[in-house]
Amino acid sequence: MSVHPHGDDTAPTEPSTEPSTEPSTEPSTEPSTEPSTEPSTEPSTATFRDPAATAADLLGDLRAREPLVQVVTNAVVTNVTANVLLALGASPAMCDVPGEAGGFARVADGLLVNLGTPHAEQRTAALEAAQAADEAGTPWVLDPVAVGSLPVRTELARRLLTRRPTVVRGNASEVLALAGDGAGGRGVDTTDAPEDALPAALRLAAGGAAVAVSGAVDLLVDRGPGGGATGGACVVRVHTGHRWLTRMTGGGCALGAVMAAFAGVARRTGRTPADAALAATVVYTLAAERAAERADGPGSFAVALLDHLDRLQPADVRRDARVSVGTEDADRRAVEVAR
């Protein structure tokens, strides 16, 4: 939960009203295959070129492909996470037993490793699954719940980072701590705002993962086509969402599973992990906004969220997404800080 929601001081782009002319199996952004020789200090807009269309197309592809998502997650949110994936159109499997987790990660379309309640067996399974995913090329999402403030999971998260997560997703305090910049939040809740975690996110992204920082305005960071130490990094902000996501359990944890589902689809359709993280955030937060319109509070909201994850269509995403691609001065300063 975000206890210091950051002001929305960036103007979202107008939602795209143009349907994409790209066939849905084609990537809507072309990741460069040429590494740039001169890392830029400017945040680039090379990826995330048409975020609304990319998110919409990926939602259509997810529904068509029903990705198999392996979930290694905490005991609190297991049920809501499975329900969120099913409502969205994915196929969840909570496979977190040592001896099974690695083999499953080789055949799953995507994997989530969430460190919320990392008991000994699950720690072994998490390492086994992450290693297998890395070896097999299965995209996987690391959600470092409460890292920084609690020692066992902090050590585990550092080991997991060496298995090259495809996406790192967390609240601002978790992202800061994982990058070595902070002591973590208050239990599982953040005490920092996403914008304060931007330099940390850029540094983590330079290691190869797309990084998603959740909050009132979600930040997505891709290291960009330049690669290396923040060369050509891309920053995108998602302005949709609802504060009731922070008043039900699993608001962030289930989003990590949605990212794993989209990452599996992105891999099979030529999109980037950052596009997958973006699509997941846009789809999930749009469903949340719609759910909140008729809900009475966090309880009915949690149920309505499932209804709207099921109901949301690619055309809704294309029309209603509120995303801004970051080229603001603050992003340039953050790139400088991160270097």
Ligand SMILES: Nc1ncnc2c1ncn2[C@@H]1O[C@H](COP(=O)(O)OP(=O)(O)OP(=O)(O)O)[C@@H](O)[C@H]1O
């Ligand atoms: N103040 C807010 N206003 C609107 N939406 C928010 C706010 N804070 C977070 N969100 C949304 O809530 C979702 C979860 O983000 P949050 O930062 O609460 O995750 P988390 O702390 O990792 O959650 P969890 O409780 O599952 O560990 C995201 O989709 C984000 O967009």
Ligand SMILES: Cc1ncsc1CCO
């Ligand atoms: C409440 C809680 N405690 C450990 S994990 C979890 C779920 C939200 O992160």
